[in-house]
Amino acid sequence: MSESVRLDKWLWAARFFKTRSLATEAVDSGKVRLGGEKVKPARAVRVGDTLDIDNGSDRWEVDVMNLSDVRAAAPIARNLYEETDASVARRADVAENRRLYREPGADIKGRPTKRDRRQLGKAGGYD
Numbered sequence: 001m002s003e004s005v006r007l008d009k010w011l012w013a014a015r016f017f018k019t020r021s022l023a024t025e026a027v028d029s030g031k032v033r034l035g036g037e038k039v040k041p042a043r044a045v046r047v048g049d050t051l052d053i054d055n056g057s058d059r060w061e062v063d064v065m066n067l068s069d070v071r072a073a074a075p076i077a078r079n080l081y082e083e084t085d086a087s088v089a090r091r092a093d094v095a096e097n098r099r100l101y102r103e104p105g106a107d108i109k110g111r112p113t114k115r116d117r118r119q120l121g122k123a124g125g126y127d
Contacts, residue, residue, distance in 0.1 A: 002067070004044035007034065009069040015077040016055050026055065051081075058094075061087035 005013075008023040011032065017023040026032050027041040031054040034043060045051075045064055053060040062081040071077070112120065 004046050005067045005069045006041065007032065007039060007043045007045050008041035010045045010064070010067065010080070011053070013068040013071050013077065014080040015071070015074060016053050016060070026053075031055070050084075058091055059087070060091070 008020055008027055011017055011023040011026070012020040017026060023032075024041040027039065027043075030038045033039070033052040034045070035050055036052065045067065047064055047067060049064045051060075051062050051064065053062065061084045063084065064080070065082050066080045068077075068080055
């Protein structure tokens with residue numbers, strides 16, 4: 001096995017992104033940082049590197065433990081990295097806040113129907 005793997009391939013293999021092109025876009029847009037620095041998708045990842053990953057729904061801070069450029073089952077992919085203690089605590093806090101303080105518009109899916117609009121009008125005093 002080689003000593004390094006392309007960053008976008010590793011992110012895809014570790015299942016942080018569903019496709020390699022999504023991983024490439026995330027690296028290009030600065031949502032993935034290696035050692036705190038913005039890098040390119042072809043940057044080599046080595047064992048021991050620290051990555052900051054924002055995949056849209058969660059923010060992760062992980063240490064690279066193993067290398068792979070092949071996507072495998074989730075239990076195998078979890079062996080490629082180890083999440084830092086600070087990252088685990090931060091994600092738990094965010095999850096708890098989401099559970100306790102729901103986003104007001106989270107239940108609304110799309111545009112309100114005519115019936116929904118009437119009910120909104122009655123509730124808010126609008127006519």
